[in-house]
Amino acid sequence: MGDSLLALAGIPFAVAGGVLALFVTGLHFSISAAIGFVSLFGISVMDGILMITYYNEVMLRGGLSSLEGMFHAASQRMRPMLMTALSACIGLFPAAISTGIGSQVQRPLATVVVGGLLIGPLMLLVVVPPLRLMFLGRDDGSAAPQGQSPTTPG
Secondary structure, three states: OHHHHHHOOOHHHHHHHHHHHHHHHOOOOOHHHHHHHHHHHHHHHHHHHHHHHHHHHHHHHOOOOHHHHHHHHHHHHHHHHHHHHHHHHHHHHHHHOOOOOOHHHHHHHHHHHHHHHHHHHHHHHHHHHHHHHHHOOOOHHHOOOOOOOOOOOO
8 A cells, every 4th residue: 555655656746847847838727738747647657666666676685674775776767767757858848849830739738748757757766765764664674585584583
């Protein structure tokens, strides 16, 4: 349950980035912008799931404390998350600054996604690790050597 909520922790930051982008560009909220927010939610949740899943994988291998495991997970998942965000931003940037025919539809969507992906993944990498350690606890002593369960005496 806690991991599921942490996977959703990036949504407020992505929303803030999308709203900020709409405000800065002077665009109004529209159906097109709402569709941009929906796609932004999907990307943000995917990033959160990748981070938490990798952390759980690292902790199952054992040998690291919770703090070290979370730092390792964040540092290893930073590159894929930022590359995904950057590629989407670069791809949608021309649509976000367009002024030609049809730009009334594509511009709000692209602006929301670009703004949300500039802020969302960065904040997710900064905020989720401490939240994971605060709310789900530090299980420093639970890492068992290979082949032993934490409850079996050594």
